[in-house]
Amino acid sequence: MNILGFFQRLGRSLQLPIAVLPVAALMLRFGQPDLLNMPFIAQGGGAIFDNLALIFAIGVASTWSKDNAGAAALAGAVGYFILTKAMVTINPTVNMGVLAGIITGLIAGMTYNRWADIKLPDFLSFFGGKRFVPIATGFFCLVLAAVFGYIWPPVQAAIHAGGEWIVSEGAFGAGIFGFVNRLLIPTGLHQVLNTIAWFQIGEFTNAAGAVFHGDINRFYAGDGTAGMFMSGFFPIMMFGLPGAALAMYLAAPKARRPMVGGMLLSVAVTAFLTGVTEPLEFLFMFLAPMLYLIHAVLTGISLFVATTLGIHAGFSFSAGAIDYALMYKLPAASSNVWLLLVMGLVAFVVYFVLFSAVIRMMNLKTPGREDEGDLLVKDEANSNTEEGLSELSRQYIGAIGGSDNLNVIDACITRLRLSVKDASRVNDAMCKRLGASGVVKLNKQTIQVIVGAKAESIAEEMKKQIAKGPIAAAAVSAAPVASAPAPQAVPNAAKSVIATLVAPVSGTVVAIEQVPDEAFASKAVGDGLAILPTGTTVVAPASGTLVKIFNTNHAFCLETEKGIEIVVHMGLDTVALEGKGFTRLAEEGSAVVAGQPVLEMDLAFLNANARSMISPVVVSNIEDFAGLTLLAGDTVVAGETRLYEING
Structure with missing residues (x-):
């Protein structure tokens, strides 16, 4: 794995422990005196922030392991306890904060990936396999x-000095x-930067003597100086x-x-x-990089102004x-947090005016302004169903x-994070x-596909689909375009035959x-034709990949x-x-050749129980081609008789 791929994967691993923070914030906020006034709820939320490093150790270990293993998570906790307790014995001033959790989580995840299947001699076999992982960690x-x-005390001093x-x-x-x-943001490495600022820089000691590091941790611990990296x-x-x-x-045009x-x-x-x-x-x-640069500059200005105004x-x-x-009335929130709403209204106007002007002056290809040839019609499957998600x-x-x-x-909140053999083989247009x-x-080996909130579901389903068998690369074909005129037939134009289908079953x-x-x-x-079967074996009508076999076969x-x-x-x-x-x-996802058996039918049963055994054989994306030419006569033989030609 290259260094960029490593940090990409680390950024993804940090998402799981970060995801527990909202529930902690909810409990901490609702337990305050001005709301429910229930200290036990506030303490429940505070417990998360008190143990962030341990949570990171468990979360990173689990997500770094090859199958999100519980054994890796346990190993992360074991490693964290050993690392932190042993270090302070050597030097009581050492405090690695959340970094200790991240490092032990990485060690546990890597150890699991390397030795989860280790075989030990018979007399030690109880400690083999996944049980070996916490021991080794x-x-x-x-x-x-x-x-x-x-070596950490000088590093700790350097981090402290950098934070200062x-x-x-x-x-x-x-x-x-x-x-x-x-x-x-485009590289996904912002999570690594955020972890340093939000969980490492700065130090706050509460009345009980507990030490907290990082902007988020200090803010929810009651540090009134925290928030400069968030406000x-x-x-x-x-x-x-x-x-x-x-x-x-x-x-966009009306x-x-x-x-x-x-x-x-x-x-x-x-x-x-x-x-x-x-x-x-x-x-x-990517459609308009100039706008994104403006966005980055305006974000920096917003943090500059908020800090200048003393907003926490x-x-x-x-x-x-x-x-x-x-967070509005949390103890660490400053009394002027309402100014963020005023800043927000100004930001709305500034963004609207600047983006409107720059888009028109530079004729930027923002959504709706792309050239007609670039307007792809999205044919996303219904990912709200199990079958639709599988197909997508x-x-x-x-x-x-x-x-x-x-x-x-891999995946994070909105994007698929993929390591590939050759990025040039990725079909950007089809992804869109x-x-x-x-x-x-x-x-050349690291890509990201931004798919929205369903990214993790798609990634998990992709793993399941690959486990079922190999899946071929999509052919590069012309996608239908919006607002484009329908292609007109050219008289006497030569037609090229793209493929010829054979009968999948014998019949009429x-x-x-x-x-x-x-x-x-x-x-x-x-478009195509249908066959009333007389044979019982159904074969592939052409060579290719069985991208889908319905559960009912x-x-x-x-x-x-x-x-x-x-x-x-x-x-x-x-x-x-x-x-x-x-x-x-044959199995879904497998490659087949024309004439290879795919299904076997009990024709007597089907003729007696089906509404009709007339069986359509159609090309579902015929609009991508010039049409088809029928070749079959009155009867056909499976795997032998030519059905029709697909014209290019």
């Missing part, structure tokens, strides 16, 4: 404690942090970026505003309420309206270059057609218009190397038979 952390006990410097720079230091924070984000995330969204909406309006509204509301801004930022980050505000997750309401995940794998181009699949906001190619040919099903007869599913979808998508549907309404009468002979 404890040993490594003991050695590390011996090293850090001596950036804090001493006051508003300027906060502004630089905000500017760099936004510049690192200025509220105006940008709650107001500035929604102002940018409005500017992009009004900059005819295209309905196409982009719903998308821009949803990401703007998300930014305002939750402070999750990546879905919005990625909409213009904080958040547990991000700078949205929810966190703003929760398979399509993303194909767009990435197929399963053989994928090394590591599937619903991605953008594709970031950090180097039925014209597609005569199929007793409106969806097939109207060619809504695709009554139908399958095949995609050829040229991108032809073929649907073979045995009978009508046969899904109601729940798989009875069908036996699967």
Whole structure:
């Protein structure tokens, strides 16, 4: 793994422990005297902040391990206790804070990935496998404690001095942090920078003598000086970026505003309420880099102004309206946090005016203003269903270059973080057609696909789909474009034959218009023909990949190397038979050749129980080609008779 890939994966691992902070903030806030006045609730939230380093150790270990293993999480806790207790025995002044948790989590995760399957001699076999991981992690952390006990004090002093410097720079230091924070968003490395500022820089000792490090930790512990690395984000995330969204909406031609309006509204509301801004930022980050640079500068200015005004505000997750309401009257919040709303209104106007002017002056290709040839019609599957999510995940794998181009699949809140063999094999246009906001190619082996809040679900499903078998790369084909005129036939133009399909089953040919099903007869599913089977074996009509075999085995979808998508549907309404009468002979995701058996049918049972055994064989993406030419006569033989040609 290259160094950039390492920090990408580390950024993703930090997401899990950070995700527990909102619930801690809720309990801490609602337990205060001005709300529920229940100290036990406040103490419950405070316990999270008191043990952040341990939480990071467990969370990082779990997410770094190859299968999110509980054994790795346990090893992270064991390593943390050994490291911290052993270090202070050597030097009582050592306090690594959250970094101790991150380091032990990494050690535990790496140890699990390397030795979770280790075999020991019979007399030690009880300690083999996953039980070996906490033991080995404890040993490594003991050695590390011996090293850090001596070398960490000067490092700790350097970090303290760096923190003192950036804090001493006051508003300027906060502004630089905000500017760099936004510049690192495209790489995903902003989480590493945030961890240092929010969980490491600065020190606060409460009345009980407990020591807290980092802007977030100190703020929720009651440090009235904390917040310089958080306050200025509220105006940008709650107001500035929604102002940018409005500017992009009004900059789009009127005819295209309905196409982009719903998308821009949803990401703007998300930014305002939750402070999750990546879905919005990625909409213009690559289409209009100049706007993103302006956004980074304005973020730095906002943090500079907030610090200059002496505003101390904080958040547990991000700078949205929810966190703003929760922290408004916390002890560490300054009395002038209301000024953030005034700053926000100013930010809304500044973003709207600047973005509107720059978009028009530079003719930037923000959403809705792309050239017609670049306006891809998104054909994202319904990822709210299990079948839809599976299909969408398979399509993303194909767009990435197929399963053989994928090394590591990870995800954070809004993006797929992927390690690939060759980034040039990634089909950016198809990813966007599937619903991605953008594709970031950090180097030849590291990419990110911005897919929104469903990123983790897609990543997990991609892993499951690859485990079932290899998935081919998607063919590069012309995507349909919005507002583009339909292609006109050219008289006497030569037609090239892209592929020729053979009959998937023996039987009698039925014209597609005569199929007793409106969806097939109207060619809504695709163009082709149908067969009334007399044979019992169903074969692949062309060479390609079985991208989908339905659970009931009554139908399958095949995609050829040229991108032809073929649907073979045995009978009508046969899904109601729940798989009875069908036996699967090939597996989903496998590569097949024309004539290779895919299904076996109990034709007597099916003829007696199915509504009809007329079986459509159609090309579902025929609009991507010049049409088809029928070749079959009245009867066909499976794997031998030519059905029709696909014309290019």
